[in-house]
Amino acid sequence: xxxxxxxxxxxxxxxxxxxxxxxxxxxxxxxxxxxxxxxxxxxxxxxxxxxxxxxxxxxxxxxxxxxxxxxxxxxxxxxxxxxxxxxxxxxxxxxxxxxxxxxxxxxxxxxxxxxxxxxxxxxxxxxxxxxxxxxxxxxxxxxxxxxxxxxxxxxxxxxxxxxxxxxxxxxxxxxxxxxxxxxxxxxxxxxxxxxxxxxxxxxxxxxxxxxxxxxxx
Amino acid sequence: xxxxxxxxxxxxxxxxxxxxxxxxxxxxxxxxxxxxxxxxxxxxxxxxxxxxxxxxxxxxxxxxxxxxxxxxxxxxxxxxxxxxxxxxxxxxxxxxxxxxxxxxxxxxxxxxxxxxxxxxxxxxxxxxxxxxxxxxxxxxxxxxxxxxxxxxxxxxxxxxxxxxxxxxxxxxxxxxxxxxxxxxxxxxxxxxxxxxxxxxxxxxxxxxxxxxxxxxxxxxxxxxxxxxxxxxxxxxxxxxxxxxxxxxxxxxxxxxxxxxxxxxxxxxxxxxxxxxxxxxxxxxxxxxxxxxxxxxxxxxxxx
Numbered sequence: 010x011x012x013x014x015x016x017x018x019x020x021x022x023x024x025x026x027x028x029x030x031x032x033x034x035x036x037x038x039x040x041x042x043x044x045x046x047x048x049x050x051x052x053x054x055x056x057x058x059x060x061x062x063x064x065x066x067x068x069x070x071x072x073x074x075x076x077x078x079x080x081x082x083x084x085x086x087x088x089x090x091x092x093x094x095x096x097x098x099x100x101x102x103x104x105x106x107x108x109x110x111x112x113x114x115x116x117x118x119x120x121x122x123x124x125x126x127x128x129x130x131x132x133x134x135x136x137x138x139x140x141x142x143x144x145x146x147x148x149x150x151x152x153x154x155x156x157x158x159x160x161x162x163x164x165x166x167x168x169x170x171x172x173x174x175x176x177x178x179x180x181x182x183x184x185x186x187x188x189x190x191x192x193x194x195x196x197x198x199x200x201x202x203x204x205x206x207x208x209x210x211x212x213x214x215x216x217x218x219x220x221x222x223x224x225x226x
Numbered sequence: 227x228x229x230x231x232x233x234x235x236x237x238x239x240x241x242x243x244x245x246x247x248x249x250x251x252x253x254x255x256x257x258x259x260x261x262x263x264x265x266x267x268x269x270x271x272x273x274x275x276x277x278x279x280x281x282x283x284x285x286x287x288x289x290x291x292x293x294x295x296x297x298x299x300x301x302x303x304x305x306x307x308x309x310x311x312x313x314x315x316x317x318x319x320x321x322x323x324x325x326x327x328x329x330x331x332x333x334x335x336x337x338x339x340x341x342x343x344x345x346x347x348x349x350x351x352x353x354x355x356x357x358x359x360x361x362x363x364x365x366x367x368x369x370x371x372x373x374x375x376x377x378x379x380x381x382x383x384x385x386x387x388x389x390x391x392x393x394x395x396x397x398x399x400x401x402x403x404x405x406x407x408x409x410x411x412x413x414x415x416x417x418x419x420x421x422x423x424x425x426x427x428x429x430x431x432x433x434x435x436x437x438x439x440x441x442x443x444x445x446x447x448x449x450x451x452x453x454x455x456x457x458x459x460x461x462x463x464x465x466x467x468x469x470x471x472x473x474x475x476x477x478x479x480x481x482x483x484x485x486x487x488x489x490x491x492x493x494x495x496x497x498x499x500x501x502x503x504x505x506x507x508x509x510x511x512x513x514x515x516x517x518x519x520x521x522x523x524x525x526x527x528x529x
Contacts, residue, residue: 058256089270168345
């Protein structure tokens with residue numbers, strides 16, 4: 010019975026922590042989507058300076074451990090006299106890291122559309138906006154959304170790292186429980202179950218979309 | 227005459243004179259903005275004394291160099307051991323998922339999906355903080371390696387599976403029709419072809435694994451990041467956190483890029499033309515497009 014008690018006795022702790030996890034996920038997900046799209050636009054743009062910036066940013070962030078990014082933001086920013094609370098720092102770290110992957114997903118998705126499609130659209134007299142709207146984007150979205158759901162999945166799991174930097178989210182439940190003298194393993198198993206509940210819908214959506222679009226291609 | 231060499235891309239036609247002028251303006255404005263941001267960051271660093279001689283002098287001490295090197299070696303050690311184990315586990319799980327027997331396929335599916343759904347940090351926590359409760363005391367090193375192995379092993383299992391499934395069906399049909407057994411079809415026909423296409427995805431997953439060793443710092447494994455954090459508390463060097471992060475980041479990035487370079491080298495080597503073959507190796511390499519997408523996706527998503 011003690012396994013169930015670990016959850017029911019600390020119900021508010023679990024609820025608060027997971028609410029923070031979801032908040033972290035949504036905020037940095039939205040931020041990464043915006044910033045990542047901007048980066049992707051830079052990387053496919055005909056302007057060399059912007060392309061170089063996009064490539065540089067992606068190379069830098071993709072090859073740095075997320076923990077190091079967190080470390081730099083959470084402990085380094087105060088030295089640079091940039092002060093927020095740890096939650097905001099966590100959102101900044103997750104956003105800047107995930108943006109690089111969002112950028113790559115979007116860029117490689119756009120690249121899967123054959124160039125003849127754009128040429129054909131131009132040759133039948135569609136304007137740039139029309140070509141984008143009716144020809145290129147509908148095809149690109151199919152290639153972009155599945156990898157984006159994987160990125161979202163990874164982001165959700167990556168939020169746990171914030172626990173190492175004083176943010177009260179699902180990853181930090183362990184430390185709180187052990188202070189209360191609760192059995193650690195039980196608490197951890199409940200956190201795992203919580204994550205499965207959060208991750209499985211994402212995976213199901215991903216498989217659905219893939220199947221839907223594989224058929225109609 | 228550089229502007230004339232710009233290739234048309236999907237979204238942009240070869241620019242005409244007007245577009246070229248506009249691109250130059252955007253490029254100029256963009257460069258100025260980016261330089262301004264860069265200059266501001268450097269200014270903040272300088273203003274707060276991040277470039278002071280005292281802070282950077284920490285790297286002159288043999289003791290400090292030794293500590294950083296030890297941390298780096300610990301990182302590499304965990305990554306190397308976990309890589310070997312993860313590839314092995316991935317192969318076993320993929321074999322299970324591709325099996326003809328339902329009682330093997332089912333559990334393999336559950337294990338693969340399960341370990342991919344659990345955050346890696348929680349796996350490490352389970353091994354380090356959770357396992358003692360059932361009488362299993364694991365060293366931080368083992369906790370890190372086990373966590374990395376289970377997580378990356380299940381991701382690699384999916385890479386292996388989609389790689390084998392991406393080999394054109396005609397290959398296995400032909401192999402069966404000349405009388406090869408199941409195991410022979412797999413080892414002599416499917417795997418040799420699949421490995422060529424899987425290699426980039428495998429290596430990029432190993433880069434992810436290497437980066438994830440940095441999580442070890444949260445279960446007290448003395449890897450590079452933990453040593454850096456320790457050094458950053460040195461008051462006699464004015465708490466040189468930013469210099470240490472710059473050096474540490476450079477080490478991580480250089481290591482990952484070196485791995486990626488190895489990946490590119492291997493890719494070139496294994497995809498060189500194979501003697502006979504009428505259509506040339508390039509055409510032979512084409513796979514089922516959907517499977518190819520799936521392969522390309524793994525490892526490029528930060529999982």
